[in-house]
Amino acid sequence: MPPSNNDFGLIGLAVMGQNLVLNVASRGFGVSVYNRTPEVTAAFVARHPGQRLFGAATLPEFVASLARPRKVMLMVKAGSAVDAVIEQLLPLLEPGDIVIDGGNSLYTDTERRDAWLTGLGLRFIGAGVSGGEEGARKGPAIMPGGPASTWDVMRPVFEAIAAKVDGTPCVVHIGPGGAGHYVKMIHNGIEYGDMQLICEAYALFQAAGFSADEMAAVFEQWNAGELQSYLIQITAKALAQKDTETGRPLVDLILDKAGQKGTGQWTLLNAAENAVVISTINAAVEARVLSSQKAQRVAASTQLHGPVADLAPHKAALVAQVHDALYASKVVSYAQGLDLMRTMSEKKQWALDLGAIARIWRGGCIIRARFLNRITEAYAQDPQLANLMLAPFFRDLLNRTQLHWRAVVALAVQNGIAVPAFSASLAYYDSFRSARLPANLLQAQRDFFGAHTYERIDKPAGQWFHTDWPEVIE
Numbered sequence: 001m002p003p004s005n006n007d008f009g010l011i012g013l014a015v016m017g018q019n020l021v022l023n024v025a026s027r028g029f030g031v032s033v034y035n036r037t038p039e040v041t042a043a044f045v046a047r048h049p050g051q052r053l054f055g056a057a058t059l060p061e062f063v064a065s066l067a068r069p070r071k072v073m074l075m076v077k078a079g080s081a082v083d084a085v086i087e088q089l090l091p092l093l094e095p096g097d098i099v100i101d102g103g104n105s106l107y108t109d110t111e112r113r114d115a116w117l118t119g120l121g122l123r124f125i126g127a128g129v130s131g132g133e134e135g136a137r138k139g140p141a142i143m144p145g146g147p148a149s150t151w152d153v154m155r156p157v158f159e160a161i162a163a164k165v166d167g168t169p170c171v172v173h174i175g176p177g178g179a180g181h182y183v184k185m186i187h188n189g190i191e192y193g194d195m196q197l198i199c200e201a202y203a204l205f206q207a208a209g210f211s212a213d214e215m216a217a218v219f220e221q222w223n224a225g226e227l228q229s230y231l232i233q234i235t236a237k238a239l240a241q242k243d244t245e246t247g248r249p250l251v252d253l254i255l256d257k258a259g260q261k262g263t264g265q266w267t268l269l270n271a272a273e274n275a276v277v278i279s280t281i282n283a284a285v286e287a288r289v290l291s292s293q294k295a296q297r298v299a300a301s302t303q304l305h306g307p308v309a310d311l312a313p314h315k316a317a318l319v320a321q322v323h324d325a326l327y328a329s330k331v332v333s334y335a336q337g338l339d340l341m342r343t344m345s346e347k348k349q350w351a352l353d354l355g356a357i358a359r360i361w362r363g364g365c366i367i368r369a370r371f372l373n374r375i376t377e378a379y380a381q382d383p384q385l386a387n388l389m390l391a392p393f394f395r396d397l398l399n400r401t402q403l404h405w406r407a408v409v410a411l412a413v414q415n416g417i418a419v420p421a422f423s424a425s426l427a428y429y430d431s432f433r434s435a436r437l438p439a440n441l442l443q444a445q446r447d448f449f450g451a452h453t454y455e456r457i458d459k460p461a462g463q464w465f466h467t468d469w470p471e472v473i474e
């Protein structure tokens with residue numbers, strides 16, 4: 001006899017979906033599952049006997065197996081597949097039922113779906129879920145957006161399945177509408193930045209002649225300190241991994257063409273729309289793009305010359321220097337990501353709690369890291385913090401690390417090693433701390449060719465001037 005009062009339903013049994021189901025079931029909830037290929041559902045349920053799992057062969061059977069209000073989570077590919085599944089579900093659901101989209105959906109799609117389903121009397125949650133396969137199974141970070149009243153209903157399930165740090169679940173109600181998926185998008189942008197910074201450190205170590213095992217040891221050591229994070233940890237493990245066929249470090253055999261599914265690019269577009277600088281994430285996305293142009297790079301490598309990179313004489317000093325360059329750049333990257341969230345929060349009236357967001361990112365998600373505690377503390381001290389770099393802890397850190405940071409960027413530039421994220425972060429830092437930038441000349445240029453006018457340093461703000469510039473004779 002099929003159940004009629006299961007607590008939770010999940011549609012989409014790809015890797016994330018399967019692991020999330022096992023996570024929910026392991027917390028004592030009765031879970032119904034549905035996949036468009038019934039064999040996948042049956043095989044999944046058969047592989048996990050002894051769990052309160054019900055595999056539905058059809059959607060009507062799936063919906064009928066759930067207690068009201070029904071809680072249906074979609075773990076399907078972001079994009080049109082989400083709309084298609086919702087369309088199929090609609091005739092089967094009743095007012096008050098809750099649909100949760102746990103994929104990496106674009107937040108504007110989530111806003112559209114929220115309006116659509118709310119108009120039909122249903123309740124919708126767009127929830128960012130981070131942590132990959134392992135996180136989904138053991139506890140991801142969850143970023144749910146939607147009405148607070150719907151969050152209240154879902155809270156027991158979300159808190160039960162989320163990762164825990166110091167006993168605190170890595171989930172919080174992010175805000176209305178698309179806020180949850182928006183924050184997940186920023187998480188991913190920051191993830192891109194973190195990954196690229198680590199890769200730049202790797203490039204420098206390679207140029208200094210470190211072996212993969214030596215590098216693994218460095219990252220291992222960093223993971224025991226202030227830089228502790230999941231991405232540093234997996235980097236150490238990846239570098240230590242040997243290829244079973246050749247015995248060589250596996251990383252040496254992996255083609256240097258980075259993939260991406262688009263969340264980083266969405267972050268850039270959003271930043272551009274809102275005139276917020278996220279140059280570290282920008283550099284990271286563009287580094288992936290350039291890496292993917294392998295054939296062009298190989299061809300250019302014989303024609304466009306640069307210095308022969310040799311950092312061997314710097315090997316001993318490099319570990320401490322790169323450590324600081326990485327740490328400082330990471331702070332800048334987070335400062336930029338937080339600035340973008342703050343800007344969007346004001347624009348959309350989401351009331352994002354940036355300290356709470358940093359807190360839930362401490363566990364479960366890909367960017368989980370010890371230093372996120374410091375961000376939470378910074379916002380606790382000053383909820384109106386204009387820029388993370390100005391919080392006392394981070395200000396002191398940047399002041400302390402900048403000599404090493406500059407040395408690393410200079411060394412890289414002199415040796416022809418591209419460090420776009422390190423250098424973009426440093427340029428942001430230097431621009432942000434400059435009381436005067438060369439934009440006065442830029443304003444002169446604008447006024448010269450377009451009579452765009454300018455303000456003067458010796459006159460009140462808001463008073464605009466135009467000069468009759470000399471005629472250009474060509």
Ligand code: 6PG
Pocket residue numbers: 104129130131132188191259260261262263264365366
């Ligand atoms: C996460 C990740 C995940 C992301 C993939 C691939 O938080 O679990 O951010 O959501 O989609 O890691 O992203 P790219 O293919 O764009 O690198």
